[in-house]
Amino acid sequence: MSESSSKLRLGPLPKAETIKLTISLSTNLKAMLDRYAALHAQTYGESVDGVALIPHMLEAFMVRDREFKRCLAKDGSTTHPKPVPGT
Numbered sequence: 001m002s003e004s005s006s007k008l009r010l011g012p013l014p015k016a017e018t019i020k021l022t023i024s025l026s027t028n029l030k031a032m033l034d035r036y037a038a039l040h041a042q043t044y045g046e047s048v049d050g051v052a053l054i055p056h057m058l059e060a061f062m063v064r065d066r067e068f069k070r071c072l073a074k075d076g077s078t079t080h081p082k083p084v085p086g087t
Contacts, residue, residue: 013048016055030050
């Protein structure tokens with residue numbers, strides 16, 4: 001494993017209950033997502049489609065957003081961000 005790939009923000013993918021959504025990406029963002037998926041596969045030794053990474057990336061983003069967490073706490077929301085492995 002190379003030095004650059006040993007510190008990916010997104011760790012191995014957990015299994016979770018899912019809901020299907022449809023999104024549109026720019027061609028540049030899709031290319032970056034595919035490249036990230038290739039690097040993720042190289043790092044963790046398991047092939048993964050870039051589309052499968054999107055929910056985990058989105059969750060990691062929201063869990064790390066301090067203002068979002070403050071908003072949840074202020075609203076008394078029962079939906080609290082879970083810690084993401086590797087944070």
